[in-house]
Amino acid sequence: xxxxxxxxxxxxxxxNDGQIQQKLINLDHGDPTMYQSYWKQMGDRATVVISGxxxxxxxxDTKNLCWFLEPGFANxxxxxxNLVGNAETENRHxxxxxxxxxxxxxxxxxxxxxxxxxxMSIVSAAPFYSSYPLITECLKSGLYKWRGDANDFDKDEPYxxxxxxxxxPDGSIRxxxxxxxxxxxxxxxxxYWPQYTPISSRTDYDIMLFTLSKSTGHAGMRLGWAxxxxxxxxxxxxxxxxxxxxxxxxxxxxxxxxxxxxxSDTYGDAxxxxxxxxxxxxxxxxxxxxxxxxxxxxxxxQSFSLPNLPVGKCNFSNxxxxxxxxxxxxxxxxxxxxxxxxxxxxxxxxxGGAHFGSSKKYVRVSLIGHDKDYNxxxxxxxxxxxxxxx
Ligand code: PMP
Numbered sequence: 001x002x003x004x005x006x007x008x009x010x011x012x013x014x015x016n017d018g019q020i021q022q023k024l025i026n027l028d029h030g031d032p033t034m035y036q037s038y039w040k041q042m043g044d045r046a047t048v049v050i051s052g053x054x055x056x057x058x059x060x061d062t063k064n065l066c067w068f069l070e071p072g073f074a075n076x077x078x079x080x081x082n083l084v085g086n087a088e089t090e091n092r093h094x095x096x097x098x099x100x101x102x103x104x105x106x107x108x109x110x111x112x113x114x115x116x117x118x119x120m121s122i123v124s125a126a127p128f129y130s131s132y133p134l135i136t137e138c139l140k141s142g143l144y145k146w147r148g149d150a151n152d153f154d155k156d157e158p159y160x161x162x163x164x165x166x167x168x169p170d171g172s173i174r175x176x177x178x179x180x181x182x183x184x185x186x187x188x189x190x191x192y193w194p195q196y197t198p199i200s201s202r203t204d205y206d207i208m209l210f211t212l213s214k215s216t217g218h219a220g221m222r223l224g225w226a227x228x229x230x231x232x233x234x235x236x237x238x239x240x241x242x243x244x245x246x247x248x249x250x251x252x253x254x255x256x257x258x259x260x261x262x263x264s265d266t267y268g269d270a271x272x273x274x275x276x277x278x279x280x281x282x283x284x285x286x287x288x289x290x291x292x293x294x295x296x297x298x299x300x301x302q303s304f305s306l307p308n309l310p311v312g313k314c315n316f317s318n319x320x321x322x323x324x325x326x327x328x329x330x331x332x333x334x335x336x337x338x339x340x341x342x343x344x345x346x347x348x349x350x351x352g353g354a355h356f357g358s359s360k361k362y363v364r365v366s367l368i369g370h371d372k373d374y375n376x377x378x379x380x381x382x383x384x385x386x387x388x389x390x
Contacts, residue, residue: 027377031368032213035368041276050251054250066093081227084194085202093234096248100211106237108143123149125163126149129162130355133146159184161178161186170307171191191325196287198323207228212256263279284319291367294367330364
């Protein structure tokens with residue numbers, strides 16, 4: 001998300017050819033605004049009142065290894081994981097961060113020895129999340145170095161592999177490439193939630209990253225959490241957050257606790273659920289609808305293609321379904337080398353494959369934006385596809 005924030009598009013200015021310009025549809029960022037309609041439907045159920053006297057201390061829980069972790073937030077995280085069954089929380093340390101973006105940096109700091117002669121190599125299988133190389137290289141650290149595609153890494157030296165599953169950008173379900181002996185794995189599970197993919201097992205990796213942004217849609221709260229097995233690693237992550245931001249917003253944690261608890265409550269008995277639509281049902285149905293529209297538009301012609309995604313049984317919902325990721329990894333099939341520029345001409349902003357260590361024939365398209373924009377995108381894509389095809 002970082003690469004193009006500086007060029008966040010303004011509305012296009014009308015050109016002097018007398019034509020009325022089409023509005024630019026921005027599907028470049030994975031801004032999860034789709035979820036706003038759910039939270040609007042919920043009215044005041046997730047409203048939190050924070051008084052003037054609250055949050056006057058830096059500290060939340062001095063007995064906890066993560067001293068800036070609000071106990072209510074920790075409880076809500078554990079409760080939701082136990083309900084969904086997507087991650088093991090027992091015997092784990094929860095480390096809260098300003099988005100999982102900060103936690104990723106804390107992990108790098110925690111895992112790379114401070115006095116090593118050479119920086120540690122950081123790899124991820126391409127196509128990988130475009131922010132990993134940007135974050136890793138941003139400060140030209142002596143601790144770590146971005147080495148790109150994990151499949152190409154053959155050095156016999158320690159390294160860290162980032163495993164994102166379901167993957168951003170292509171939605172694939174991933175295992176570590178992990179062919180060397182000195183590899184440390186970090187699992188980014190931002191999308192391992194039942195609106196996107198069947199929950200097939202309770203993951204119990206050593207370091208797992210989650211974020212509010214892609215689970216509940218509250219990207220603006222800037223909260224993520226890590227589930228960490230090893231105490232020494234968790235302590236070093238906490239140290240990093242202490243140095244970089246002296247903790248994490250308590251106000252955000254109090255609000256997030258409420259949001260997560262309200263989600264869990266929607267799965268309670270009739271009294272506690274208050275007859276609200278269960279949160280992940282809403283998310284699942286919305287993603288299913290949007291993927292249906294996209295496949296229909298792509299199938300109208302030969303201009304584009306989509307990856308095949310695995311089907312599985314979800315232990316949480318008992319549904320059997322195919323992964324329906326937050327992003328589509330679209331390939332331009334015809335004589336178009338630069339898919340991003342091609343779609344931009346049609347006033348559709350996407351992120352090109354090169355950002356993800358892949359070919360320009362691909363673009364990543366966000367499926368989690370506002371309904372209105374998404375429908376307009378589908379309309380334009382269908383039109384391009386039917387005009388371009390023989
Ligand atoms: N990891 C992945 C795989 C992501 O897609 C994102 C959000 N685009 C993040 C991490 C960062 O999330 P946050 O908003 O919590 O910083």
